[in-house]
Each structure stands twice: as C-alpha cells, then as structure tokens.
Amino acid sequence: MSEGARHAAEITRAIAALQRPAGDPWLVATAGLRLRAVTPDDVEDDALLDRLGRWRADHMAAYPTQFAVTRAGTRAWLRDVVVGGPGRLMLLVVDGDGEVVGHLGFDRADVGDGGLQLSNLMVGEPERMGPGAMRACLAGMLRWAQEALRPTRIWSPVFTDNVRSLRLMRSVGFVDRERTPMRLHVAGDRREYRPCAPGDDAPPDRWQLWLDLPLTPAPPFRGVGLGTAPTARGDASAAGRARLAATVERARERGVRWLDTAGIYGLGAVEETLGSVLGDAADRPAVATKCGLAWDARADRAVAVGDARTLREQADASRARLGQERLDLLLLHRPPADDGALEAAWTTLAELAAAGVAARIGLAGGGAAALARCHALRPVDAFQTAVSPLRTDAAAVAAAHARGVPVLAHGVLETGLLAGADDAAPPHPRDRRRRSPLFADPDGRGRLLAALQAVAREIPCTVAELAVARTLGVPGVAGAAVGASRPEQVAGWSSAAGVRLEPAHRAALDAALAAFAGSPA
Secondary structure (H helix, E strand, O other): OOHHHHHHHHHHHHHHHHOOOOOOOEEEEEOOEEEEEOOHHHHHOHHHHHHHHHHHHHOHHHOOEEOOOOHHHHHHHHHHHHHOOOOOEEEEEEOOOOOEEEEEEEOOOOOOOOOEEEEEEEEOOHHHHOOOHHHHHHHHHHHHHHHHOOOOOEEEEEEOOOHHHHHHHHHOOOEEEEEEEEEEEEEOOEEEEEEOOOOOOOOOOEEEEEEEEOOOOOOOOOEEEEEOHHHOOOOOOHHHHHHHHHHHHHHHHOOOOEEEOOOOHHHHHHHHHHHHHHOOOOOOOEEEEEEOEEEEOOOOEEEEOOOHHHHHHHHHHHHHHHOOOOEOEEEEEOOOOOOOHHHHHHHHHHHHHHOOOEOOEEEEOOHHHHHHHHHHHOOOOEEEEEEEOOEEOHHHHHHHHHOOOOEEEEOOOOOOOOOOOOOOOOOOOOOHHHHOHHHOOHHHHHHHHHHHHHHHHHOOOOHHHHHHHHHHOOOOEEEEEEEOOOHHHHHHOOOHHHEOOOHHHHHHHHHHHHHHHHOOO
C-alpha cells in the first residue's frame, strides 16, 4: 500500500469512528451553533429526512446531479452514501434549541492520496443561523479537519454561476485553480452535468470551477492534547493499563493529536502502555515526554536529577518504552534553579537533540528566568507551564511568546474545578484537592459553576470546553494538555479547539472567574 493510500485509509477510519460517537458527539462550536457527524440513528429520523430533502429540492440547481426528491430516496442516500460510504463525512449544524439548521461536509476520502473534497454545503434555515454563521461553521470545520484528519489537500468544485457559494469559499481562503466545461445529460427525470468529452467543442452548458484550500503542515503540539498525569499512580496494574489504553483510544477517536506524559509517571508504566497502544501507526499522535525526575523510595517522592548520565539513560528508557527511535519532544522536568546545574542539564538535552535522540527539546517548568538562561544557550522548542482561566504565570508566558517559543499549558481544568461537574461536596480527606484554596469554599464553587454554565449555554459548549478554549486564547499558548483518567472524561473537552469565544463570552467568563478569585475562602 502506498503512503497516500495508507493516509486515506487512516482518514476513513477516523471518519467511521465519528459516525458512531462514544459520549459527546460535538466536533465544533461557533457562532452559537454546534456541528456533529451524521450517525446511523439519523437515518431513522423522518423529520430530519424531510428537512434534508426539502433543502436539496430548494437548492437543486447548485448540484451536478438533479432529480426528484423523495423521503425514501433521501433515506437511502443517507444510509448507503453518507453513513455507509467509506470516507464520507457529513456534519449537521445544530442551533441552541437543538434544531438542525444546515449541513456541510466532505466527499469520499478513501480514494486518492488522503485529500478531502468539500461537499454538501447547505444553509437550510438562514433566518435561524444569523449573518456570517455559515462562514464561521465552514471555517471551524476546516480548522478541525486540518488538525484532526490531517488531509494532504482540500478542494471543492463549484458552478461558476453559484455566486453565493464562490463568495463563501473564497472568504475562508479557497483559491481558484481551473475551470471545467460541463455538458448536461438527461435520462428520464434525472439531469446530470458531466465534464465535456474530448473533442466536444460546442459551447458548454455550464462551467465548473475547482478551488483549492492552501494547506500548511500542522505543527505538532497544537490545540488540545491528552495529559496522562492523572493516571500516573494506578497504571502499573493491569486494570490501570487497560483504563489508560481505552482513554488514549477514545482521545484518538475524538481527534486529539498529541499526548503528554513523563518517564516518572507510573515509574515508566504509562510510557510502556502508550508505546503498546500507539505502535508504529502512521497516524500515531505526537508524544511529549519528560526526563529529570527520579523516584526516591525512602522519601516516597520524586526528586530532581540533572547529571548527564542519568538524563541520557532516562531518555533512552523513554525511547524504548514508547517504541520511538527519536522522541517527538523531550522536556526537562522541573528544571533546577541552581547556578550551573540548569545550564549543564540543558546542554545535555541539546546534545541529545543533536544526536537525534529527540526531535525537539523544551522545559517543563522553571519560569521566565530558566527559559531565558536556556534559550541563550540553545533555542527552547517548547515551554510547558500551568495555565488556566484562574491562573497564569504571565511573566513566563510572555517571555516565551516574545521568543517565539510555543507554550504548552497544563492544569487547565484545575484538578476538576473547571470540568463542569456539579459537585459542591468537599473533596475526600485523602484527595490532594482538599489542601487547595480553590476547593475551600463550596458555595463559591457553586456560584462559579452556575456562571460558567450560563456562558457555556450561550456558545454553546461544555464548561470544560469553555475553560480550555479560554486557555488556548491566551497569547503564546499553542497547546493545552488536559488530563483524563477514564475514557468517558475525554468527550467533555476534546472539541475545545473548535470553540470560538466572542468578546462578550470572554468578558462574562472573566467576570465570573474574577468574582470567584476575589471571594473569601
């Protein structure tokens, strides 16, 4: 199988998983609307079938194939072509009341070299969508597709007399490629426009314009990633490993393209499980791992280590466990602040990168001072630090942003505070959150959750998506690693990169967070 055919097969598998979602089915949220894939259940929805059929009839002139619309025909098309056809993805646009108001999607991805053809772009109920809403949905879907499906190209055919569609396509970045003369063929009540045959010099019946969306390779560690820190304590057991494997698979199904881990998590068990789950698949997510911590059994805690020999051994051990000849990203875990120790450790990581042990190196912690000292010796490829809507090391994030170093946020949901769970009870006595001032005021948490839910309903999105989207909106933050210890938790935040916050949403969110931060503990 060629590389292009393999990539097309990977896209086809990803689309099939979206059509049978486990948990939250939403992929994109923008302009008060949400997008989800058509599923087998939709085939039995007569009201939806009638709506789709009416829209097709109203816009029949925009399609190359034209025919009499019936409910039975629409059902067969939805069942056999959209859901049953490999690599075909159709997304329904749903408003805040749960009404389907439009649809858009891609044609078959199981042919060619892993490209996607835009199709089925339909504004069914424009009065319910509002001005500019369909453009926002199209732009959001294209961003999602590039991050989650990673197509080699995206293109679209549009009749040159379809001025509205051309204007919409060009507004989101499509550029004209070539025009094709089309000839009308009629058979009974079926009319079909096909490319003119060679030697057909008669004036064409219509012209079709092909447009391409210029693509740039999506850099790794952008958008939402899966953080494996919540699983670190339990993953040495068979049950823990199985739970982690299922969580990773669910994240991949939901389009999560990178993972965050560390050699210290589960004393290597987490990396071993990830290596087993990911294998050597071409669509393997990028993995960020860390070195620089070792377990002190006597003290029952992790301690920093920075000597060259230990760092090299830890990097080699991570490669073996993850099954990678070259690590995607190797971070120095809790960089030392001592004069000379930081520079020595960073020099070792730079040597590992030069030797091909790691494609990229970075820092996990250390603040602005550590970033500046390391960057002066060898550019830092990524900087990981705690960033959430409630707290940000502004100096460190600004320092990274000024140097062009992408920031990878962790701690985004504040150990569940911003996950949206309606739980005002105090944490379990052995839960480390019991020592956090953020969990000291149950009433304050309840007021915060109510305020966040109100904002989330307006977008609409989940509370967790709201928190992650706000974090990704911080200048300099390129990605956010969100922790999950069970598969069902992934659906609550995995679509956050598709959430677009309007200024009014950000203002309401920030006001609620400021009120919580200023309330007495």
